[in-house]
Every structure is written in structure tokens, then in C-alpha cells.
Amino acid sequence: MPFSQFLGKSIVWIAGALWILVSVVWLTVTSLQVRDILPQETALRQTLLTADEALIELNNQLGFGGFIHNFKNAVLRPAEKQSYLEAFQQNALAIRRSSQQLLTYCPDLGLQIGALLSTVQEYEDKAEFLAQTQLTGPLEIDPLVRVSDDNAIEALLDIVHQSQVATIQHAAELDQRKTRLYGLSALLLFGIIVTALGLYAYALLIVQRNRANTEAIRLSAETVEGMNAAILRLDTDGEIEASNKNARKLFGDILEPGSEPLITRLMHSFPSVRSEDPLFRAFLGMSVDNEVGLYTLPDGSQRYLRILGMPRSNDLEDRKGVIEVSDVTEKVVADTLKEQNRNVLVLGQMARGIVHDVRNINATMRFTLMALAKRGGSEDAQGLIENANAALSASDQLTTRLLDFATAGQEEMSTYPLSKVFDTLRSMSCGLSLGDTAIVIEPASDTACLSGNPDALLAALINLVVNARNALSKVPEVQGEIRVSVVPGETVIGHQGWKICLVDNGPGFPDAILAGAQPGRIKGEGYGLGLSIARSVAADMGGYMDLSNRPEGGARVVLELPAALADPDHDAEETGDSAAPILVVDDSHTSAWLVTRELKALGYPTLIALTPQEALTVIRGTALRAVISDLDLRDHMSGYDVLAAAQTVTASLPVMLFTRTPELAKGHPEVPVFGKGKDMKILLTHLQAELEKSGNAILQE
Template sequence: MPRAAATDHLTRAGLNLIQQALSIYDADLRLAVCNRPFQTMFGLPEDLVTPGASFEDTIRWLVENGEYGDVPQPEAFVRDRVEAARAFVPHYMERRRANGRTISVEGSPLPEGGWVTVYTDISAVKRQEELLRGRSEELSDQLLSHAEELARTNRQLEATIAQLEEAKRELTEMEARIRLTTEMTPAHIARVDRDGVYTYTNRRLSTLLPDRGSDIVGLSFEEALGPVAGRLRPTLARALEGEASVLEFTEPTFGRRIRTAFTPDQTGPGEPVTGVYLLSTDVTEEAQARAALAQTHKRELAAQLTSGLAHDFANLLTIILGLQGRLEKMPLPEGARELTGATRTAARRGGLLLDKIARMSGPIEIRPAPVVLRDFLDSFTPLARAPLPPGIAFTAQTDVPHPAVMIDADSLQDSLLNLVLNARDAIGEGPGEIVLTLRAVRDTWLDIVVTDTGPGFTEAALGQALDPFFTTKGDEGSGLGLSMVYDMAKLAGGHVRLENRPEGGAAVTLRLPLKPAAAEARPQLVLLVEDMAELRASVRTTLTDLGHQVIEAASAEEALTLAEIPGLDWVISDLRLGQADGVDLLNTLATRAPGLRLALMTSAPETDPRRAEGALRWPVLGKPIEAPWLARLFSREDAA
């Protein structure tokens, strides 16, 4: 807490401990500060004890609520009090209130204008004075001493009560602040006692487990969490023994990844544990990112391990093919040419296998972009049906509530084609059916399921089908198709599940992170700056195919003129514009039109100094320009 705020807090707490009511008004007759007894003594509403409250409004409220008894002319009374306040002079007075109690009012002016007034309830003192005056001759010295002692005790008791009230108020405010903080925390915070009964919760359980309620105080561990409780019980038991720990698990119904910290509630080392504090957070996106990063590291390691082997293997294949060629030129006995031909075919097949390994272990970048699911299925369906025999039907359907999502359409299309071809091979000539279904698992996962009516997976395939080089197709298969599908899913932060359906046939589920996107963006007016006509035409076609409008400029000078056209949304410029420079052009445009969105395109490597300089400020697209990259550029949240 800043020093000024802390000082203000201490000052107010101290004023509230004073038994007398206190108010300070400034020279403009506005309330500067008051303590709580001032409000409680006169029963004032909150707006009249808030700094800035008008003295006139306060007097009018007191008159209307009978503080001064029956006042024949209220407005004149208020006006007289206000005028007296403006010509303020020090004073002390005692007056009897309408409720029968007597108060003393002592006012003193302040050096810079305004005044401070102290109000003291002297009703008890007045009653004692009247009693003493009426019966002073009958009272003994002992009675007088008892009366004095009683008065002191009463004053001590009143001071204690005031302190307790102030402490109670501060505790209430502290509890409210803690409650507000815990409710705003994006996590479930709770406490269970030794019997496993919830004694506290911040009502955010349903954000982690949507099928559970949030009002769980008084419920047992199992009643509150349902099936998840069994997964957490052993860790809770260890926490009740004093062992703090963290558990990360996947919630089975909705597939969310949850991390829960268990902290024993004990006053100190060796003290008994009275309960356990639970802090649970949704780490689904973090887990997806971890899975994608781990898969990237695996790919890099695989590429390092296989690159050297593949190089040597390719050299061996070259030697084998060369030797076979030389053998075929020699006079060979009958049947030998058939053997050399088979050897040549096997060597070439080994070369194709090397190509597949290179594609699988080489650098691949997942490039998610906004994709309209219905359009994706409409374009994929003809591709899927093309290799199928007449006896096998293919259908595609979606019940995802979001029209568009962020996915890498090209990688997903390749993966789905792999699955469709595998299903075709499993069914044979038919009849049969392959169904592609897209569905959302809450707002966490996008499940893409390919089912078929074939014989299903064997036990060996269920356990090993995702492993590289495992195949059930004999010499016809490389064993890399499902591995590439698995690789794509893991790079996207998801995973793949294989299973046999109860009604027969196989099902392959690609579970990818569900990231909704805008289905239809407003067409953009784009100024395209490129000095090569052929490249300009190619990028223009890509932009117009995406539904955007394009204005073309062949030079930086022409671009500066066209950039003044009203309604322009984007400027996409080549890095090299003849003698000019795209970075300098965008710098000029950024100064002239700060709201204009800018991007660079180039074929220069990332190590190029000018490209690196431009990338510090704007998006940079590498050539050749592809439609998904442009779609992703226009969908960037930080580009708006």
C-alpha cells in the first residue's frame, strides 16, 4: 500500500476510535472528513458523510428528520444556519436534541478556512449533575466515589466497544476484499477439512468442471467433484498427512487438463493438519503448447539422427543401382535379369522411402488460419471420393457451433486423405461407407472423426499403428501414413485416438485445440506495392480470391500518392522496390497515417538486415505468397 494511502487509512481508523463525533468542513461548506460516530450519532445517510457533501444539504436533512424538533419555517432555519457557518466564529454550546439526549457542540476555525466541530453526548453527565444537585445533602462520600468509579468504568467500556466495532469493521472489509480477490482469480480456490468436507470455495468450480455446481460448501469431496474425486483422493490423503504436492490430470468428460495444488492447513511444522487448501487451474492451452513443443523437439532429434543415416543409405542405393546397371550390360544366365530387375525395383522403393522419411522428419510448421468448416468439407469431399471404388460411399458432416475455426487446412487435408485411403484399403471393394464427422467438445477441443465399415483394427494395430514403419499392408505399405497424421496432430497441440466401434468398423479421432475464428471478415481495401508486374498480378489474384479489393502501385512514389485514397485498410509492400526500400516506405506511411495497417513481403532470408528491421514493426510475408498466410494476416488481433 502506498505511504499516502496507508497514512489516510491509519488516520481514519484513529478518528473512528474517538468516542466523540467529529466533522471538518472546508471554506466552501463542503465536508472534508468525518468519523463514523458522526454518522451514527445523527443517523446520516452515506452520501452526507462522503467527502464533498454539502453542509446545507446536511442541515436540511437534519431538519426534515426532526433533529431540531418542530421547526416552523425549515428553509429559513437552514438559511440562517448556513449564513452563520459562512461567518464562522469559535463557539461552545449545549443543546437538547429532539430524542431527549443532550450534546455539547464545540467548533473551532481552521487556518486555511473551514472549521472542525466536535459533538459529545453528555446526557449521562447531565443526569448525574441533576441528581447530585437534587440530593447532594443525602449522598455520602462513599456513594459519590462509587458514582465516579461507575462513570470511569462506563467510559472505559464505551472506549472498548468503539475499539471492537472498529476492529469488526476492518475485519469485514478485509474479508470482503479477500472474497473479491478470490472470486476474480481465474482458478478454483477451496478448503476441505479432515473429513473431506468443503468449508470454503470461491464458486469457480464450474469453470473447470462444467457439469458440477459451484456452491459446494458443506458437501463431501465425492459429492462436489463426482468421478474426478477418485483421481484426487490419494493426493488429498497425503496432504492430510502434511505432504504438499501438485497433481496434473485430464478431466475425462470434457478433456480439459487441470492442475491442482494441495497445501496442508497447519499452523507450523509438527502441528496437526486441520484441513487442506486446494488451488485448481485450467492448463489445457499450456498442455497443448507443451505437447506441440515436445513434438517439435522430437522431430528435430529425429531429423538429426536420420539425416546422416539417410545420406549414407542413399549413397549405398546409388552404388547398388550402378552395380545393377553394370550387371545388366553383361551376358547373364537365364533368370538373372529377372533378379537384377527386382533388385533395381527394391532399391528405387528404398529411395522413395527415404523421401518419405525426409518429409516426416524434416522441418514442418503448422500455420493455422481462419477456415470456414463448411467450405473445407465441401472442397475436401470430391478429393476423398476420387480414389474410392464405386461400392464405397463417403459422407462428411459437422455439428461444430462455430462457423469457422483456426486450423492448418493443408496439413489437415493431407492427414484426412491418409485416413480415407487407409479406410478404403480396410473395406476393400465394398460395399462399405466412410464417414467424416466434426464435432466440438465444449469449447476446448475439435474432434475430427473418420469411421469406416471395415473389419476394424487388430489388437497389434491398436497398440502399434501410430509407430513409424508399422503396416498391415505388407509390401504395399510404408508404415508412415498414420505416423504423419499423428505428427500433425501433436504439432498442433492435440493427439490421435484409434478404436474399434461396437457396431463394427474402425474409428480414428484427431483431437485438435478448438480456436473459433471469424467466419466472414469485411472485405479489405489493399494497396499492393510491387515493382515486378508478374509477381504483382499473382498476389493480386490471391487477394481478390479471398474477397478483398486491390489497388496496385509499381513504385514507392506511386504508393505514397495512392495511400491518400479514403477508406484504405492495408498497404502490403515488397521489401525491394527498384532503387527504393519498402521499410522506408512503410515508415513514411506510418507517420502520415497512423491508423493504416502495414505489412512487408520479401524473398530475402530472415538474416537480411532490412527484413529483420521491418519485422520489428510489421508482419513480414515470405515469397511465394500463399492464401492461408494472407488470411491469417488479416485475422491477426494485433493488426487491428
């Protein structure tokens, strides 16, 4: 147990015991004081009784038949004067005796008793004069011996009153003292009981804690023993004090005490370990913070080990501490494969963008060659057209193989939180940074969710960050900063969306790019395919990319993307009323579903075809209201082929192309072409106008 905990527990027990001891002593003293009050009460009652008797005696001696009465009779009855004077003398002695008793009980009555005795003395003086005179006529003697009784009577009344007050005061003082002592005794007794109960509860708590600690230690020992990591505990001398089974399995005989120090035994069993190695430092009792290294184990196998060294103190002489060694080979290999897969994905996205652009160009060239072939011409010209078509077919085969590689043969779609992509991008920002350029990835809202391929979006953002980094490298005098953030947005149709913004403080975009030129066609600028990849990814997700230069300097790229969609089925499907549907042809089910969602909102039934063969089957067997097709559809066919087949069946059928590269779809001037994402609203407006012309429009209220 640490000394601080031991000291804390000792203080509690000592303080509790001292409080109980002091309380018991104080309670004992208080009890003795209470016991002493009982004799005091008895003495007070006796004193009060004596005082009352003295007061009664005084009142009797002064009252009727007493002191004054005998004096008056001695005056009025000369024949019996001597007997009355003797009785008078007895009364005077009794008055003085009672006065002395009252003065002893209540010294504060000295003034009143003095006034009373002064009157008594005056009577005694007159009585002595009366005893010596021979006058026998009462009327002659009375004026000579008359004494005023007013002072005596007033003094007697005051004595009675003061005696009562003193009696009440003495009784009240005893009661207050007794109450105070009883209250203090009760409080001390309550304190003793509470302290005893508190110590008892504290003892129970300590017992429970000890049991819990014992159980925790047992569980901890079992947990440590059963952990996947190797756990070692070093003693002060740097030798193994304890280890679990994984440690014994990993290090074997190294852990057994021997004539050589532990660090020497380690270097013999792990020859590749050097002094700067984390495993070496951990076995020396130094701090190691989850460092990973590749080691050749005694059995000859190579494993990635993560080392965590936790010394007890910073004192190099004290090697006591804990070492945790985890085998992270699978994780390291998995992370390496994941990084390789991400690089492959980036390459795949680049290849996909190239393939789509090339196939769109091939489709335009094929349509142009078909038009030339219909016009006729010399045999040489027809031969050249056939050679060109053969070359285009070979080019289509190559692009198909490259596209299969880029997409792994299928379109991957899921609904995912944008924060996941941002977290991954943030973890890669150090590797993407160049020089002093700062890459800031702001947190994404938890509610920001998208539909599509998260790895594709990550590849797009990586390309945009790399483009911005390369642009900043051309202005070394500027402290470069690249900032990526996301804010709520709205699609061109009015649906909820999210705007991913990337800004930098570099030289900005050239005017040619802002005017719509393809980045790859601007030589020497270093933009490469990054912008094309980002634009393709945005289009695949039903959004678009917007480029601009900031007024304060630097470039701004905004990816306007729709919020997460319901995860649609990837089979061709029919939605809405089956009568005269609108056919949507696109090899990307996500893109097709985005179009059908808007058509359904307008009240139109729809059909989706993911391949040219599906589209041709629908065209031949279904009365359609209109056809909207992507340009690049694989299978050696393009959107031009599908639209031409549709108008062969119904010449007046409204048809239009909806592609992410509308600038490359110029092979048929009579077919309107719209760009995916940004031109969605224009597409719907044009479609509604064409259907109104043909009388197949559904009028909106």
C-alpha cells in the first residue's frame, strides 16, 4: 500500500479515536458536574426554607402581637408596662436574628435590612426612655415616644420582594446550568455514537475496498495472464519480477535469471537489437511510447512488435517498471495493403476518367464514320472507313479492359458518413504536405452523409490536395495553407446536399481552366488529371465540381454533392405507372437513379436500363415517352446507337444525351446534350418542353 494511503487511513482512525476519547472525558466531567448540582439544589432548598422561616419570623415579630404591638401596649398600659417592654426586647432580638439570617442568604438586602434595623433601634431607644420615665398618662407620654413605621414597613415590603426575586433567580440559574449540562451531555453522547458509527461504516468500507481490490488484483492478474500482449514487470535492478504466458512464450529463456544481465541476454537472443532500438530502451527501464519495429525472433520468424515502456520513475538507477510488447504484424501488413489498395484506387480513378473520355471520343468518331459510310464514296474511302472502324473497335476493347481494372468490374456504392473520409484524409495530410505547407482538414458534421464510393471520393480529394500543394510549391515566398471543409448545400434541383470546399492561398487557376478548358490540355501547368478525376467522381455521385479564384488570392474548388440517397437496387427496374414510361439508359445505376428520382417527382413513369442490350430490348417491346441516355455505355455501343435505335422505332420520340463530358459529345447536332449534375434542371426543362410538343407531357398543378 502506498504510504500516502496508509497515512490517510491512519489519520482517520487516530482522529476518530481521539474524538471519542475526548468526548468520553468531557462527558464524564459533565456527568460529575450534573451530580454536583443535586447537593446544590438540596442546599438551595434548605437555604430558601431558612430564608423563608426568617422572613416569616421577621414578619411575625413586626406584625400584630409582635414588636410594635408590645411597644404600643407598654405606652398605653402603664400598669403592664414592664411585661410589655420585656416582650418588646424579645421581639427586637428575634428581629435582629432574622435580619442577620436574611442578610446571610441575600447580601443585596443590606440597605433594606439596615433601614429596618434603624427603625428597630429607634424603637429600642424610645423603649429605654419609656422604662425610665414615671409619667403614667398615655397622652403625656405618647408624643415623647412616637416613632414613624413607614420606613420599616417599606423596608419589610422591599425585603419580601427582593427575597422572592433572589429565590427565583437562584432557582433559574440552577435550572439553566442543569439544562446546559444535560444538553452538552446529550450532544457529547450523540457525537460519540455518530463517530463510532462512522468508524464502523469506514471499517466496512475499507473491508469492501480490500475485497474489491483483492478481486480486482485477481481479475487483473487473470486479464494480464490472458492478454494478447506480452507483459513484463522489471524490479529495481532491471531483472524480470513477473511476466505473463505470452511474455514467456515470446522471450523464452531470456526471462530466466542468469549470470548475465537481462539486457545482455536480450541482445544474445535478438542480435538485430541496437542501443537506440525501442525494445532495448524498454528493457533498460526507459520510457517508450508505443514504438513499432521489425524484429527477428529467436525462432527465425520476423514480426512487427509494438513496444510500450512505463518506468516507475525518471531515475536511471531505478529500472523498476512495466513493459508491454504487442505483436502487430497483421495490423501493419493490413495497413500496408490498405495503403496499396488506396494507391491502386487512385490509379483506377485516373484510368476510369481517361477511359470515359476516350470512349466518348470513340463514340463520336464512330458515329461520324457511319455518317460518312452512308454518303458513299470510292472503294478506297470505304476501305479507310472500315480500317478506322476496326481501329476504334480495338480501342474500345482496350478501354473496356482498362475500365474493368479501374472499377473491378462493378460500380461500388454505399451510404457513408463524410467524417470517415475526412478523418482518413486528415491522417494522410502529413504525408501529402510539402515543405511548410499546412493542410487543415476541418471536422465534418455527424449528419453529413453521402451515397457513392467513399474511396473514390477520397481519391478525388487527395488529387485536389496534391494539385493545390503543387501550385503552392511555385510560390515559395508564401506560407502555404490548404483548407478542406464541408458546409450544408443544395442541389440544382433543390434537394439537400453538401458542399465540400477546398481553398488555398496559391496562385489560383489559369483563366483557360476557369473558361472550361480541359486541365490536361494546358501544358506546363502541372494540373494533370486531378481535376478530371474530381469532376468524374462528383458526376458519378450526382453532383458537379465548381472552380473559382478567391478575391484575396488562391484557388477554390467546390464539390456540390447530393445528400445520402436511398440505396437503390442495381438491377434494371421500372418505377411509376407502366404506361408510356421514360427510358433512362446509364451504366451507372446511381446516375440513372438520380434522373429517375426527378422524373418521378414530376409524375412520369420510368424504366432503367444499365446496358445497351437492355435498352434495345425495351425500345423494341415498349411504347416509350422519351429516352435519356449516357454517351459511354460499353459493349461497343454508345448513347448515339441507343438513341438512333429508338428513333428508328418512333421517329418523333424525344431523345437526349446526359453525360459528364458534354463537350466531347458533338457527333450529332440534332441530339441535345446535357452535362451530368449541373445541367439536371436544364435537362428536365428541355424534356418537359419536348413532351408538351408531342402531347405526352404531364402538366404540373
